[in-house]
Amino acid sequence: xxxxxxxxxxxxxxxxxxxxxxxxxxxxxxxxxxxxxxxxxxxxxxxxxxxxxxxxxxxxxxxxxxxxxxxxxxxxxxxxxxxxxxxxxxxxxxxxxxxxxxxxxxxxxxxxxxxxxxxxxxxxxxxxxxxxxxxxxxxxxxxxxxxxxxxxxxxxxxxxxxxxxxxxxxxxxxxxxxxxxxxxxxxxxxxxxxxxxxxxxxxxxxxxxxxxxxxxxxxxxxxxxxxxxxxxxxxxxxxxxxxxxxxxxxxxxxxxxxxxxxxxxxxxxxxxxxxxxxxxxxxxxxxxxxxxxxxxxxxxxxxxxxxxxxxxxxxxxxxxxxxxxxxxxxxxxxxxxxxxx
Numbered sequence: 001x002x003x004x005x006x007x008x009x010x011x012x013x014x015x016x017x018x019x020x021x022x023x024x025x026x027x028x029x030x031x032x033x034x035x036x037x038x039x040x041x042x043x044x045x046x047x048x049x050x051x052x053x054x055x056x057x058x059x060x061x062x063x064x065x066x067x068x069x070x071x072x073x074x075x076x077x078x079x080x081x082x083x084x085x086x087x088x089x090x091x092x093x094x095x096x097x098x099x100x101x102x103x104x105x106x107x108x109x110x111x112x113x114x115x116x117x118x119x120x121x122x123x124x125x126x127x128x129x130x131x132x133x134x135x136x137x138x139x140x141x142x143x144x145x146x147x148x149x150x151x152x153x154x155x156x157x158x159x160x161x162x163x164x165x166x167x168x169x170x171x172x173x174x175x176x177x178x179x180x181x182x183x184x185x186x187x188x189x190x191x192x193x194x195x196x197x198x199x200x201x202x203x204x205x206x207x208x209x210x211x212x213x214x215x216x217x218x219x220x221x222x223x224x225x226x227x228x229x230x231x232x233x234x235x236x237x238x239x240x241x242x243x244x245x246x247x248x249x250x251x252x253x254x255x256x257x258x259x260x261x262x263x264x265x266x267x268x269x270x271x272x273x274x275x276x277x278x279x280x281x282x283x284x285x286x287x288x289x290x291x292x293x294x295x296x297x298x299x300x301x302x303x304x305x306x307x308x309x310x311x312x313x314x315x316x317x318x319x320x321x322x323x324x325x326x327x328x329x330x331x332x333x334x335x336x337x338x339x340x341x
Contacts (some may be wrong), residue, residue, distance in 0.1 A: 013068035014207030016060070021053025022090065027060050027082070031072045036081035044088045049096035050318070054089055055218035059148075059210070061086040063272070067206055083276040090226055092128055097223070097311050103308035108291060111239070111306035115246045126320040131254035136262045140200050140341060141333055142323070143193075143268075144209040145217045148226070150193035151206050154179035156224035157241045163234040167293030175245070175282050192271045200264030201341045212334040216322040221316045227308060235301030238294055239308020242286045248279035 016032065019025030022043045030037035064077040076082060076141040100327050105111040122128035130139060154176055161172055181187035194204035203209075227237035252275035259269040295302060326333035 012206055013070045013072070014060075014063040014066070015210060016071060017056075017211040019053070021047070021051070022054050023047055023053045023057040023085075024060065027057045027085070029058065030082065031069060031076065034073070035077070035083050036079075039041070039256070041088070044085075044092055047089075047092060049092045050215060050219065052215045052218075054092060055222060057087065057217040058089045058093065058222045059218045061089070062229075063207070065225070065229065066155060074192075079269070092188065093219075093222065093226065097314070098307075100314060101111075101307065101310050105306045106303045108295070108302055108305055111309040112242070112246060113289065115243065115309075118250055120281040125254075126323060127251040127254040129256075129324065130258040131261070134258050134262065136200075136264065137260055137338070138327055139258060139264060139268075140202060140338055143197055143200050144202055144334065144338060145213055145323075147193065147197060147202070147204070147209055148207065148213055148217065149221045151190050153189040153193065156228040156317050158235050159228035159238045160241070163231050164290075165297055168238075168290050168297065169293075171285050171289030171293060172241075175285055178278055184222065189271075189274075192267070192274060195267035196264075199268040202338075209334070212336050212338075214322060214333070214335055216315070216319040220319055223311055223315055233304070233308075235294070235298070235304025236308035236311065238290060238301075239305035239310075240312045242291055242305070243267060243309040243312040245279050245282045245286045249276050249283065252276045252279065253309060 016028060018030045023039060026037040026039040026043075028123050029035075044054075054274055060069065061082055064072070065083070068074055068077070119125070127182070130142065157172075157179075160170060161176070164172055177183075179189050181189070181191070185191065197204040224237070224240060227233045227240055252272040254270035256276060259272060291305060294305070323333045332338070
């Protein structure tokens with residue numbers, strides 16, 4: 001464990017990685033050349049909505065709306081040809097989500113009530129596994145994958161703020177204020193996660209592990225961008241945000257213990273310890289004021305809020321299954337293993 005501590009480069013966009021199929025190669029080629037993406041409509045229809053190709057293509061297109069992509073001009077964010085392809089990919093992804101969730105809850109009560117009680121049997125829980133038997137190399141893989149969201153933590157959810165009013169907006173801004181450090185740059189949660197990565201000997205540069213991230217991880221990040229970029233899906237984004245906040249505190253408590261048990265370092269433990277307290281408070285505010293306020297203003301969005309919660313759980317379960325399957329076989333859950341630490 002003598003790896004030198006790394007610090008993130010400021011304001012650097014995501015890397016432009018190699019494609020993993022017809023769709024993502026078309027996106028990469030277009031971004032490199034400034035030409036329209038060459039991709040037949042049949043390729044989108046034939047693509048696996050959960051697969052590496054479609055999820056990477058979507059992720060790259062979404063990154064144009066965050067920090068951008070290294071070597072790609074900022075004007076490509078609103079390139080009509082890229083937006084047209086993105087919309088086709090989104091339809092495919094959203095249809096798959098809705099198809100897999102036809103029997104999911106339709107009310108906020110049905111969606112969130114099961115999440116408010118800690119399960120007695122945690123044997124299938126990924127965070128419980130990491131807390132009790134996880135090894136340092138598994139925690140490093142987990143952090144590398146989660147960095148694709150945590151290095152822009154709260155950014156996708158901020159898109160919903162101008163789409164809310166009154167009580168819901170005020171409460172959402174209050175929570176986001178905490179997520180963005182309550183006015184202190186050194187306490188921004190994305191910064192805290194970069195410090196966690198440095199403790200674990202990981203590179204904290206934005207998007208550094210995109211090439212190693214498998215489709216189940218990309219889907220968990222893409223769904224936030226999908227919900228956030230579309231006003232019509234504002235209810236689903238609130239449902240996603242609420243689900244994350246409600247489930248975060250117990251999971252963070254287990255991960256903080258895992259980091260301490262494995263000797264990951266003070267910053268690694270601090271990131272999750274910070275979320276235990278903060279998200280326990282946020283849970284109350286998001287259920288009472290964000291969801292409550294939104295339903296008071298737009299009661300017709302209740303099914304969308306429930307859908308956002310259900311979609312979050314579905315994708316997190318898929319990711320957990322991927323990680324646990326790989327680790328049970330003693331192999332890396334990344335597309336290529338991390339260097340030894």
